[in-house]
Amino acid sequence: MSPSDIDEAEIIVLLRLERKIEAIKRLREQTGMELTAAKDAVEAIERDQQR
Incomplete structure (x- = not known):
């Protein structure tokens, strides 16, 4: 899967929403x-978002 496939x-x-663990799970999926x-x-x- 290429980076362009990542949502x-x-x-x-x-x-x-401070749901970092869920973000990691979604990225893995x-x-x-x-x-x-x-x-x-x-x-x-x-x-990058904190800049």
Whole structure:
């Protein structure tokens, strides 16, 4: 699955609702990523949103 297949908007909404664990789960469902990779990706999205 390519990065363009990720519903980043959904991840951002979950982060804004302070539902980080759910965001990680959704990213894993969308991409098949390992847990640590998905956590790192969600945290990167979170950092980008804080700028």
